[in-house]
Amino acid sequence: MGRSARRDKIDKGRDTLPKGGGFIKRTRVSIAFLVLGLFYISACTRHEEANARSKNNGAVKVFKPVISMDNERRLQEAVENGYHVWRKNAVDAAHAALVNEGVNVTINDLKLLSENGKEAVVTAQDKRMTHYKIICQRLIKPDGIWTATEIDMVTLNVMEEMEGKSN
Missing domain, CATH: 1.20.5 (Single alpha-helices involved in coiled-coils or other helix-helix interfaces)
Structure with a gap:
Protein backbone atom coordinates (compact mmCIF):
# COMPACT_ATOMS: atom_id res chain seq x y z
CA MET A 1 0.00 0.00 0.00
CA THR A 45 -28.00 26.48 49.72
CA ARG A 46 -25.93 29.24 51.30
CA HIS A 47 -28.81 30.30 53.53
CA GLU A 48 -32.20 28.88 54.35
CA GLU A 49 -34.53 31.84 53.96
CA ALA A 50 -38.25 32.20 54.67
CA ASN A 51 -40.36 35.25 53.81
CA ALA A 52 -43.74 36.32 55.13
CA ARG A 53 -45.52 39.34 53.64
CA SER A 54 -47.59 41.77 55.69
CA LYS A 55 -50.46 44.03 54.65
CA ASN A 56 -48.17 47.08 54.45
CA ASN A 57 -45.75 45.39 52.05
CA GLY A 58 -43.21 44.95 54.84
CA ALA A 59 -41.45 41.68 55.32
CA VAL A 60 -40.07 39.38 57.96
CA LYS A 61 -37.05 37.43 56.80
CA VAL A 62 -35.55 34.58 58.76
CA PHE A 63 -31.93 33.64 58.03
CA LYS A 64 -30.41 30.46 59.39
CA PRO A 65 -26.63 30.73 58.97
CA VAL A 66 -24.83 27.59 57.86
CA ILE A 67 -23.02 26.22 60.92
CA SER A 68 -20.12 23.77 60.79
CA MET A 69 -19.87 21.83 64.04
CA ASP A 70 -16.19 21.06 63.31
CA ASN A 71 -15.52 24.78 63.02
CA GLU A 72 -17.47 25.45 66.23
CA ARG A 73 -15.36 22.86 68.08
CA ARG A 74 -12.16 24.52 66.81
CA LEU A 75 -13.45 27.93 67.91
CA GLN A 76 -14.31 26.52 71.35
CA GLU A 77 -10.76 25.16 71.68
CA ALA A 78 -9.35 28.55 70.64
CA VAL A 79 -11.41 30.30 73.33
CA GLU A 80 -10.24 27.79 75.93
CA ASN A 81 -6.66 28.61 74.88
CA GLY A 82 -7.27 32.33 75.44
CA TYR A 83 -8.11 33.46 71.90
CA HIS A 84 -11.39 35.04 70.70
CA VAL A 85 -12.72 35.34 74.26
CA TRP A 86 -15.43 37.70 72.95
CA ARG A 87 -17.26 34.59 71.70
CA LYS A 88 -18.30 33.90 75.31
CA ASN A 89 -20.49 37.04 75.16
CA ALA A 90 -23.82 36.60 73.35
CA VAL A 91 -24.01 40.26 72.28
CA ASP A 92 -20.55 40.11 70.68
CA ALA A 93 -21.41 36.86 68.89
CA ALA A 94 -24.66 38.39 67.59
CA HIS A 95 -22.77 41.48 66.39
CA ALA A 96 -20.27 39.30 64.50
CA ALA A 97 -23.13 37.37 62.86
CA LEU A 98 -24.82 40.58 61.69
CA VAL A 99 -21.56 42.00 60.34
CA ASN A 100 -20.95 38.72 58.47
CA GLU A 101 -24.38 39.13 56.84
CA GLY A 102 -23.45 42.64 55.69
CA VAL A 103 -25.53 44.56 58.23
CA ASN A 104 -24.01 47.91 59.21
CA VAL A 105 -24.52 48.07 62.99
CA THR A 106 -22.24 48.96 65.87
CA ILE A 107 -21.96 47.02 69.10
CA ASN A 108 -23.87 49.86 70.82
CA ASP A 109 -26.89 49.17 68.56
CA LEU A 110 -27.37 45.71 70.12
CA LYS A 111 -29.35 44.91 73.28
CA LEU A 112 -29.59 41.65 75.19
CA LEU A 113 -33.27 40.74 75.69
CA SER A 114 -32.90 37.42 77.47
CA GLU A 115 -30.28 34.84 78.29
CA ASN A 116 -30.37 31.48 79.98
CA GLY A 117 -27.63 28.89 80.07
CA LYS A 118 -28.32 27.57 76.57
CA GLU A 119 -30.00 30.34 74.54
CA ALA A 120 -29.79 34.13 74.28
CA VAL A 121 -31.94 36.63 72.36
CA VAL A 122 -30.30 39.84 71.14
CA THR A 123 -31.98 42.69 69.24
CA ALA A 124 -30.53 45.41 67.03
CA GLN A 125 -31.66 48.23 64.78
CA ASP A 126 -29.71 49.71 61.88
CA LYS A 127 -29.85 53.23 60.45
CA ARG A 128 -32.45 52.15 57.85
CA MET A 129 -34.84 51.36 60.72
CA THR A 130 -34.64 47.62 60.11
CA HIS A 131 -34.94 45.60 63.31
CA TYR A 132 -33.05 42.36 63.92
CA LYS A 133 -33.60 39.59 66.42
CA ILE A 134 -30.65 37.23 66.76
CA ILE A 135 -31.00 33.87 68.47
CA CYS A 136 -27.68 32.64 69.86
CA GLN A 137 -27.09 29.18 71.30
CA ARG A 138 -24.30 27.36 73.04
CA LEU A 139 -23.86 24.38 70.73
CA ILE A 140 -20.68 22.76 72.04
CA LYS A 141 -20.91 22.84 75.84
CA PRO A 142 -23.05 24.55 78.51
CA ASP A 143 -20.55 27.30 79.40
CA GLY A 144 -19.03 27.50 75.92
CA ILE A 145 -19.11 29.94 73.06
CA TRP A 146 -22.24 31.56 71.66
CA THR A 147 -23.21 30.89 68.04
CA ALA A 148 -25.89 32.81 66.11
CA THR A 149 -28.32 30.14 64.87
CA GLU A 150 -31.10 32.40 63.56
CA ILE A 151 -31.41 36.01 62.43
CA ASP A 152 -34.89 37.53 62.03
CA MET A 153 -35.01 40.75 60.01
CA VAL A 154 -38.14 42.88 60.40
CA THR A 155 -38.75 45.98 58.27
CA LEU A 156 -40.30 49.11 59.77
CA ASN A 157 -43.76 48.54 58.24
CA VAL A 158 -44.08 45.17 59.97
CA MET A 159 -42.89 46.64 63.28
CA GLU A 160 -45.54 49.38 63.10
CA GLU A 161 -48.21 46.80 62.32
CA MET A 162 -47.09 44.57 65.21
CA GLU A 163 -47.08 47.53 67.62
CA GLY A 164 -50.57 48.56 66.43
CA LYS A 165 -51.95 45.08 67.15
CA SER A 166 -50.45 44.98 70.63
CA ASN A 167 -52.03 48.33 71.66
Whole structure:
Protein backbone atom coordinates (compact mmCIF):
# COMPACT_ATOMS: atom_id res chain seq x y z
CA MET A 1 0.00 0.00 0.00
CA GLY A 2 1.53 3.23 -1.14
CA ARG A 3 1.54 6.55 0.52
CA SER A 4 -1.31 7.95 -1.55
CA ALA A 5 -3.46 4.87 -0.85
CA ARG A 6 -3.05 5.36 2.87
CA ARG A 7 -3.92 9.04 2.53
CA ASP A 8 -7.06 8.14 0.56
CA LYS A 9 -8.09 5.70 3.32
CA ILE A 10 -7.60 8.38 5.99
CA ASP A 11 -9.57 10.94 3.93
CA LYS A 12 -12.45 8.46 3.53
CA GLY A 13 -12.57 8.08 7.33
CA ARG A 14 -12.89 11.84 7.73
CA ASP A 15 -15.89 11.90 5.42
CA THR A 16 -17.86 9.77 7.89
CA LEU A 17 -17.66 12.41 10.69
CA PRO A 18 -20.61 14.81 10.99
CA LYS A 19 -20.11 18.12 9.20
CA GLY A 20 -20.12 21.42 11.11
CA GLY A 21 -19.25 20.05 14.58
CA GLY A 22 -22.90 19.86 15.73
CA PHE A 23 -22.08 17.30 18.40
CA ILE A 24 -19.37 19.52 19.86
CA LYS A 25 -21.66 22.57 19.91
CA ARG A 26 -24.43 20.63 21.67
CA THR A 27 -21.93 19.31 24.20
CA ARG A 28 -20.62 22.80 24.96
CA VAL A 29 -24.15 24.14 25.43
CA SER A 30 -25.02 21.21 27.72
CA ILE A 31 -21.92 21.79 29.82
CA ALA A 32 -22.69 25.51 30.06
CA PHE A 33 -26.22 24.79 31.32
CA LEU A 34 -24.87 22.22 33.78
CA VAL A 35 -22.35 24.71 35.20
CA LEU A 36 -25.00 27.44 35.49
CA GLY A 37 -27.36 25.01 37.22
CA LEU A 38 -24.71 23.97 39.74
CA PHE A 39 -23.86 27.62 40.41
CA TYR A 40 -27.53 28.41 41.02
CA ILE A 41 -27.97 25.44 43.37
CA SER A 42 -24.86 26.32 45.37
CA ALA A 43 -26.09 29.90 45.78
CA CYS A 44 -29.48 28.66 46.99
CA THR A 45 -28.00 26.48 49.72
CA ARG A 46 -25.93 29.24 51.30
CA HIS A 47 -28.81 30.30 53.53
CA GLU A 48 -32.20 28.88 54.35
CA GLU A 49 -34.53 31.84 53.96
CA ALA A 50 -38.25 32.20 54.67
CA ASN A 51 -40.36 35.25 53.81
CA ALA A 52 -43.74 36.32 55.13
CA ARG A 53 -45.52 39.34 53.64
CA SER A 54 -47.59 41.77 55.69
CA LYS A 55 -50.46 44.03 54.65
CA ASN A 56 -48.17 47.08 54.45
CA ASN A 57 -45.75 45.39 52.05
CA GLY A 58 -43.21 44.95 54.84
CA ALA A 59 -41.45 41.68 55.32
CA VAL A 60 -40.07 39.38 57.96
CA LYS A 61 -37.05 37.43 56.80
CA VAL A 62 -35.55 34.58 58.76
CA PHE A 63 -31.93 33.64 58.03
CA LYS A 64 -30.41 30.46 59.39
CA PRO A 65 -26.63 30.73 58.97
CA VAL A 66 -24.83 27.59 57.86
CA ILE A 67 -23.02 26.22 60.92
CA SER A 68 -20.12 23.77 60.79
CA MET A 69 -19.87 21.83 64.04
CA ASP A 70 -16.19 21.06 63.31
CA ASN A 71 -15.52 24.78 63.02
CA GLU A 72 -17.47 25.45 66.23
CA ARG A 73 -15.36 22.86 68.08
CA ARG A 74 -12.16 24.52 66.81
CA LEU A 75 -13.45 27.93 67.91
CA GLN A 76 -14.31 26.52 71.35
CA GLU A 77 -10.76 25.16 71.68
CA ALA A 78 -9.35 28.55 70.64
CA VAL A 79 -11.41 30.30 73.33
CA GLU A 80 -10.24 27.79 75.93
CA ASN A 81 -6.66 28.61 74.88
CA GLY A 82 -7.27 32.33 75.44
CA TYR A 83 -8.11 33.46 71.90
CA HIS A 84 -11.39 35.04 70.70
CA VAL A 85 -12.72 35.34 74.26
CA TRP A 86 -15.43 37.70 72.95
CA ARG A 87 -17.26 34.59 71.70
CA LYS A 88 -18.30 33.90 75.31
CA ASN A 89 -20.49 37.04 75.16
CA ALA A 90 -23.82 36.60 73.35
CA VAL A 91 -24.01 40.26 72.28
CA ASP A 92 -20.55 40.11 70.68
CA ALA A 93 -21.41 36.86 68.89
CA ALA A 94 -24.66 38.39 67.59
CA HIS A 95 -22.77 41.48 66.39
CA ALA A 96 -20.27 39.30 64.50
CA ALA A 97 -23.13 37.37 62.86
CA LEU A 98 -24.82 40.58 61.69
CA VAL A 99 -21.56 42.00 60.34
CA ASN A 100 -20.95 38.72 58.47
CA GLU A 101 -24.38 39.13 56.84
CA GLY A 102 -23.45 42.64 55.69
CA VAL A 103 -25.53 44.56 58.23
CA ASN A 104 -24.01 47.91 59.21
CA VAL A 105 -24.52 48.07 62.99
CA THR A 106 -22.24 48.96 65.87
CA ILE A 107 -21.96 47.02 69.10
CA ASN A 108 -23.87 49.86 70.82
CA ASP A 109 -26.89 49.17 68.56
CA LEU A 110 -27.37 45.71 70.12
CA LYS A 111 -29.35 44.91 73.28
CA LEU A 112 -29.59 41.65 75.19
CA LEU A 113 -33.27 40.74 75.69
CA SER A 114 -32.90 37.42 77.47
CA GLU A 115 -30.28 34.84 78.29
CA ASN A 116 -30.37 31.48 79.98
CA GLY A 117 -27.63 28.89 80.07
CA LYS A 118 -28.32 27.57 76.57
CA GLU A 119 -30.00 30.34 74.54
CA ALA A 120 -29.79 34.13 74.28
CA VAL A 121 -31.94 36.63 72.36
CA VAL A 122 -30.30 39.84 71.14
CA THR A 123 -31.98 42.69 69.24
CA ALA A 124 -30.53 45.41 67.03
CA GLN A 125 -31.66 48.23 64.78
CA ASP A 126 -29.71 49.71 61.88
CA LYS A 127 -29.85 53.23 60.45
CA ARG A 128 -32.45 52.15 57.85
CA MET A 129 -34.84 51.36 60.72
CA THR A 130 -34.64 47.62 60.11
CA HIS A 131 -34.94 45.60 63.31
CA TYR A 132 -33.05 42.36 63.92
CA LYS A 133 -33.60 39.59 66.42
CA ILE A 134 -30.65 37.23 66.76
CA ILE A 135 -31.00 33.87 68.47
CA CYS A 136 -27.68 32.64 69.86
CA GLN A 137 -27.09 29.18 71.30
CA ARG A 138 -24.30 27.36 73.04
CA LEU A 139 -23.86 24.38 70.73
CA ILE A 140 -20.68 22.76 72.04
CA LYS A 141 -20.91 22.84 75.84
CA PRO A 142 -23.05 24.55 78.51
CA ASP A 143 -20.55 27.30 79.40
CA GLY A 144 -19.03 27.50 75.92
CA ILE A 145 -19.11 29.94 73.06
CA TRP A 146 -22.24 31.56 71.66
CA THR A 147 -23.21 30.89 68.04
CA ALA A 148 -25.89 32.81 66.11
CA THR A 149 -28.32 30.14 64.87
CA GLU A 150 -31.10 32.40 63.56
CA ILE A 151 -31.41 36.01 62.43
CA ASP A 152 -34.89 37.53 62.03
CA MET A 153 -35.01 40.75 60.01
CA VAL A 154 -38.14 42.88 60.40
CA THR A 155 -38.75 45.98 58.27
CA LEU A 156 -40.30 49.11 59.77
CA ASN A 157 -43.76 48.54 58.24
CA VAL A 158 -44.08 45.17 59.97
CA MET A 159 -42.89 46.64 63.28
CA GLU A 160 -45.54 49.38 63.10
CA GLU A 161 -48.21 46.80 62.32
CA MET A 162 -47.09 44.57 65.21
CA GLU A 163 -47.08 47.53 67.62
CA GLY A 164 -50.57 48.56 66.43
CA LYS A 165 -51.95 45.08 67.15
CA SER A 166 -50.45 44.98 70.63
CA ASN A 167 -52.03 48.33 71.66
